[in-house]
Amino acid sequence: MFRSLLTLLALSIAGDALAQCLDAPIPGSVVGLLSMVLMFLVLGRTDQGSARIFDAAAPYFPFLFVPAAVGVVASMDVLYDSWPVFLAAIVGSTAAAILATGYAAELLFSKPQAGEPS
Amino acid sequence: MIEEASLFHQHPFFGVTATVAAYASAVLLWRRLGTPALLHPVLVATSGLALLLVALGMRYEDYSGQTLLLTEALSLVIILLAVPLYRQAKLLREVGYPIIVALGLGSLVALTTALSLPLLLGTSRELLASLAPKSATAAVAVEVAERLGGTAGLTAIVVISTGLFGAVFGPAILRAAGIKDERAIGLALGAASHAIGTARALGISEACGAFASLGMILNSLLTIVLAPLALSLIATP
Numbered sequence: 001m002f003r004s005l006l007t008l009l010a011l012s013i014a015g016d017a018l019a020q021c022l023d024a025p026i027p028g029s030v031v032g033l034l035s036m037v038l039m040f041l042v043l044g045r046t047d048q049g050s051a052r053i054f055d056a057a058a059p060y061f062p063f064l065f066v067p068a069a070v071g072v073v074a075s076m077d078v079l080y081d082s083w084p085v086f087l088a089a090i091v092g093s094t095a096a097a098i099l100a101t102g103y104a105a106e107l108l109f110s111k112p113q114a115g116e117p118s
Numbered sequence: 119m120i121e122e123a124s125l126f127h128q129h130p131f132f133g134v135t136a137t138v139a140a141y142a143s144a145v146l147l148w149r150r151l152g153t154p155a156l157l158h159p160v161l162v163a164t165s166g167l168a169l170l171l172v173a174l175g176m177r178y179e180d181y182s183g184q185t186l187l188l189t190e191a192l193s194l195v196i197i198l199l200a201v202p203l204y205r206q207a208k209l210l211r212e213v214g215y216p217i218i219v220a221l222g223l224g225s226l227v228a229l230t231t232a233l234s235l236p237l238l239l240g241t242s243r244e245l246l247a248s249l250a251p252k253s254a255t256a257a258v259a260v261e262v263a264e265r266l267g268g269t270a271g272l273t274a275i276v277v278i279s280t281g282l283f284g285a286v287f288g289p290a291i292l293r294a295a296g297i298k299d300e301r302a303i304g305l306a307l308g309a310a311s312h313a314i315g316t317a318r319a320l321g322i323s324e325a326c327g328a329f330a331s332l333g334m335i336l337n338s339l340l341t342i343v344l345a346p347l348a349l350s351l352i353a354t355p
């Protein structure tokens with residue numbers, strides 16, 4: 001467990017350092033994610049400790065997000081002035097994205113079994 | 119009295135204590151009321167903490183300083199997404215091409231539709247950057263928004279609301295559109311409403327949840343690439 005925690009923290013620091021050095025367009029944490037996937041590919045399976053950390057921590061991910069969300073107090077004026085824009089993005093854009101992804105996926109998934117009646 | 123209060127909220131543990139207390143109460147309330155979407159614990163805890171800061175006259179900078187480690191841990195959350203990504207990788211080997219094409223399209227639609235109205239109304243770059251990553255998973259969205267000049271707080275509220283809307287109305291929208299393939303439903307819910315949509319998809323079936331999980335992660339990765347591109351195309355600061 002501690003070894004996996006150390007790996008996770010080291011990947012985070014190394015990812016940030018690498019992204020900064022290369023002036024990469026992707027965040028350091030994504031470099032860390034890709035490195036961890038690479039590690040699993042080399043192992044041929046997920047590292048048990050990392051999987052256990054993920055499974056234990058996943059239910060608490062929303063909690064970690066609260067302090068950032070409280071930052072909205074600094075932007076209440078923007079929210080108040082542009083609420084129609086927010087509403088349109090949350091309702092309209094989300095519905096559009098769901099439909100686009102769903103339609104495309106259903107169409108493409110059904111292609112291999114072309115003989116099946118739809 | 120004022121001095122006592124200021125000492126009290128200057129304690130290095132104050133921010134984390136208040137956050138834990140607010141979130142725990144919000145979860146309790148949410149469960150007691152039968153888990154209504156509008157009262158999602160993150161929204162309730164956030165409102166409660168915002169009111170608390172105002173009541174105490176505490177600056178957000180001080181609170182965010184005390185809770186910095188929690189926020190920084192979001193980058194560990196992103197790295198840990200390697201676990202579900204690797205677990206669902208076999209789906210990519212089986213039906214990789216349809217998944218990538220559908221997600222690419224969905225990601226583009228999410229971006230363009232989210233940005234079109236604010237563009238027409240001529241809103242600020244800050245607002246555009248905060249809206250662009252709205253379908254990505256929270257940790258990624260905040261990271262992307264901040265890099266593009268958006269505001270973490272606004273992005274957070276938009277991302278949570280997007281997740282809730284998709285999770286609550288998504289299945290009905292897909293049903294009305296005649297989409298029945300559970301893999302397509304999962305992919306759409308995960309791609310458009312990230313972790314909250316994925317939780318909803320897991321309630322439909324295990325396969326639906328697996329596709330949602332994959333949709334969430336891959337769409338988040340796509341957002342990292344597409345959001346800066348879209349903003350650099352439309353915004354000339």
